[in-house]
Amino acid sequence: MEKIEIDVVSLHTFSYSAHHYMKTDIDLTSCKNLEVFKFKGYNITEDMIQYLNRNFPALKVLVLHGERLHFQRIEISIPLLEKLNLIVAQISAVEAIINTPRLRSFKCVMHKIPSLFYLNSLQEVTLELFVDLSYIKHGESFLEDFREYLKNLNQIKLVTLSICVYSSSEIHKIVSSTASNPVLLDISHLKLETFTREKESHALVDGLFCICRPESLLLVSGCARNDEFIKNLCEKLVQIENAATYANCWQHHLKGVKIQHCGRKGYNKILTCEAFLDSLQTLEPKEKIRFLFEW
Numbered sequence: 001m002e003k004i005e006i007d008v009v010s011l012h013t014f015s016y017s018a019h020h021y022m023k024t025d026i027d028l029t030s031c032k033n034l035e036v037f038k039f040k041g042y043n044i045t046e047d048m049i050q051y052l053n054r055n056f057p058a059l060k061v062l063v064l065h066g067e068r069l070h071f072q073r074i075e076i077s078i079p080l081l082e083k084l085n086l087i088v089a090q091i092s093a094v095e096a097i098i099n100t101p102r103l104r105s106f107k108c109v110m111h112k113i114p115s116l117f118y119l120n121s122l123q124e125v126t127l128e129l130f131v132d133l134s135y136i137k138h139g140e141s142f143l144e145d146f147r148e149y150l151k152n153l154n155q156i157k158l159v160t161l162s163i164c165v166y167s168s169s170e171i172h173k174i175v176s177s178t179a180s181n182p183v184l185l186d187i188s189h190l191k192l193e194t195f196t197r198e199k200e201s202h203a204l205v206d207g208l209f210c211i212c213r214p215e216s217l218l219l220v221s222g223c224a225r226n227d228e229f230i231k232n233l234c235e236k237l238v239q240i241e242n243a244a245t246y247a248n249c250w251q252h253h254l255k256g257v258k259i260q261h262c263g264r265k266g267y268n269k270i271l272t273c274e275a276f277l278d279s280l281q282t283l284e285p286k287e288k289i290r291f292l293f294e295w
Contacts, residue, residue, distance in 0.1 A: 038063040046071040053077050124157035162191040190214040194229045201232035209250035213295045222285025237273045255294040262288040
């Protein structure tokens with residue numbers, strides 16, 4: 001399909017998903033009351049973003065999901081936009097400006113974050129940022145870029161960092177780069193998808209808590225190697241509770257921890273680490289395990 005043209009003034013929602021390399025021109029210019037635009041395709045182009053900026057003043061939800069975004073500057077200026085999802089695998093942009101006064105929710109999934117990133121919103125924004133650490137070659141540059149990124153987003157209500165980790169050595173690069181002058185990342189909530197094996201899990205725990213002190217850590221059972229990590233983390237936390245001395249700096253600052261287990265059919269329970277360990281055999285796939293920390 002080479003072109004889609006819709007002339008419906010009352011159209012509220014438009015959603016389009018293209019085949020991998022298919023290029024389709026989309027013309028919704030007459031749909032001035034459009035509030036939801038969702039696009040999934042291979043290329044996210046500068047022309048597409050400019051087209052959205054110019055033609056849809058009533059837009060409230062924008063989802064752009066693509067493989068490539070190869071232009072130097074991203075600028076999204078939509079006055080009524082409340083929710084923005086940017087999901088891009090390959091990106092070459094060095095500057096991103098999100099000029100959206102009513103924005104409340106921003107999900108950013110990129111392997112490389114633009115070094116200049118500005119968000120202008122009059123609201124408190126919920127930010128979810130995904131980082132794949134296997135793409136990071138130098139821990140120090142990641143920390144510097146990420147701190148600058150958060151500094152520019154100065155009206156964040158909730159920071160959720162989703163990290164995909166294949167090896168504890170990736171975290172070790174970051175920790176070792178700040179060992180002489182440790183500075184914590186300002187992350188309130190951490191979501192983890194881990195592919196580390198058992199022997200690396202303990203090192204991964206120490207590494208993560210050396211660079212951040214999250215209020216919560218969320219893992220979903222049955223995903224990647226999360227189940228092994230959940231078990232190892234619980235065992236480590238139980239050991240810390242019973243220990244007279246602490247091996248790592250972060251353990252001195254931990255005052256307490258509880259586990260929220262959200263299962264199927266509305267099951268929701270707060271447990272101690274020991275109680276949760278005893279129930280691990282009954283854990284089913286796609287259950288949410290949230291560690292709640294008091295520092």
